[in-house]
Amino acid sequence: MMRHLISAADLTHEDAVLILDTAEEMARVADRPIKKLPTLRGRTVVNLFFEDSTRTRISFEAAAKRLSADVINFSAKGSSVSKGESLKDTALTLEAMGADAVVIRHHDSGAPHRLATSDWIGGSVVNAGDGTHEHPTQALLDAFTMRRHIGSGKDLAGRRVTIVGDILHSRVARSNVHLLGTLGAHVTLVAPPTLLPVGVESWPCEVSYDLDRVLAGSDAVMMLRVQRERMNAAFFPTEREYARRYGLDGDRMARMPEHAVVMHPGPMNRGMEITAEVADSPRCTAVEQVTNGVSIRMAVLYLLLGGNESALSAPAEPRATEENNR
Ligand code: NCD
Numbered sequence: 001m002m003r004h005l006i007s008a009a010d011l012t013h014e015d016a017v018l019i020l021d022t023a024e025e026m027a028r029v030a031d032r033p034i035k036k037l038p039t040l041r042g043r044t045v046v047n048l049f050f051e052d053s054t055r056t057r058i059s060f061e062a063a064a065k066r067l068s069a070d071v072i073n074f075s076a077k078g079s080s081v082s083k084g085e086s087l088k089d090t091a092l093t094l095e096a097m098g099a100d101a102v103v104i105r106h107h108d109s110g111a112p113h114r115l116a117t118s119d120w121i122g123g124s125v126v127n128a129g130d131g132t133h134e135h136p137t138q139a140l141l142d143a144f145t146m147r148r149h150i151g152s153g154k155d156l157a158g159r160r161v162t163i164v165g166d167i168l169h170s171r172v173a174r175s176n177v178h179l180l181g182t183l184g185a186h187v188t189l190v191a192p193p194t195l196l197p198v199g200v201e202s203w204p205c206e207v208s209y210d211l212d213r214v215l216a217g218s219d220a221v222m223m224l225r226v227q228r229e230r231m232n233a234a235f236f237p238t239e240r241e242y243a244r245r246y247g248l249d250g251d252r253m254a255r256m257p258e259h260a261v262v263m264h265p266g267p268m269n270r271g272m273e274i275t276a277e278v279a280d281s282p283r284c285t286a287v288e289q290v291t292n293g294v295s296i297r298m299a300v301l302y303l304l305l306g307g308n309e310s311a312l313s314a315p316a317e318p319r320a321t322e323e324n325n326r
Pocket residue numbers: 055056129135138171172224225227265266267
């Protein structure tokens with residue numbers, strides 16, 4: 001296993017399956033009355049968040065705590081970053097505190113890569129979303145969710161996944177295209193031409209402008225949020241027009257195959273890319289994706305910080321477990 005997780009594109013098929021299988025083991029811990037393993041006792045995980053986040057930050061925090069690591073949460077707001085402190089000086093401070101892993105979310109694409117290739121820190125770097133580039137743990141938790149619903153014997157080879165909406169600004173879409181490609185799934189992107197990135201033709205997927213045409217052949221339909229905070233121009237005429245052509249409502253959902261699921265990474269713009277009826281329907285896995293995110297992040301932290309055998313194989317020392325749950 002590699003030392004850092006920067007991009008889903010760096011994962012081999014073997015790495016990806018190891019993470020997904022380890023996450024299955026971690027998910028079993030969540031079903032126990034005491035949801036904690038002593039595995040990362042004495043290790044420190046820093047959550048370094050330069051951009052807003054709800055799900056991802058608390059998910060990494062829950063994951064690290066379930067593995068008994070010490071967790072330091074750092075958010076740029078209210079820190080010396082707002083006084084102009086650089087990424088380098090922030091990283092040197094974290095290194096001085098003895099961080100074994102730094103989970104970083106940054107508005108600049110490439111910031112986690114910069115950190116991982118610098119000599120500023122000695123620990124592992126995990127990308128929790130960088131600009132419009134990548135969000136590898138989101139793609140992993142999406143694949144984990146798909147394996148449970150539409151995988152044949154956990155295999156996603158040949159499954160058809162449709163990703164709809166603001167592809168241009170979506171690090172979730174990029175990471176999913178890479179990971180699903182590695183796992184052998186067929187991906188179709190659906191978006192207005194203005195919300196597709198330049199060079200999308202070279203991505204390992206198909207592109208369509210017609211949602212209704214691809215719905216009937218999809219095993220999973222992933223809806224993306226329209227990322228207004230990253231838009232500096234008008235990318236579509238009106239919200240109503242966008243919702244009419246690219247939003248998922250009850251009528252469209254009814255045209256999906258019976259076994260197919262609706263996914264969304266959150267946060268959702270209800271009424272825009274997804275109606276409340278669809279978001280709240282039992283076919284929508286958005287809340288389950290959040291639950292699965294904790295198992296995936298446990299697996300990633302466990303594997304990066306040195307786990308090389310089955311996470312649950314070593315019997316937990318009872319004293320240590322008690323100590324950690326006090
Ligand atoms: C996504 C993100 O931050 O990239 N959300 C998430 O991590 N759950 C998608 C988004 O912000 O729309």
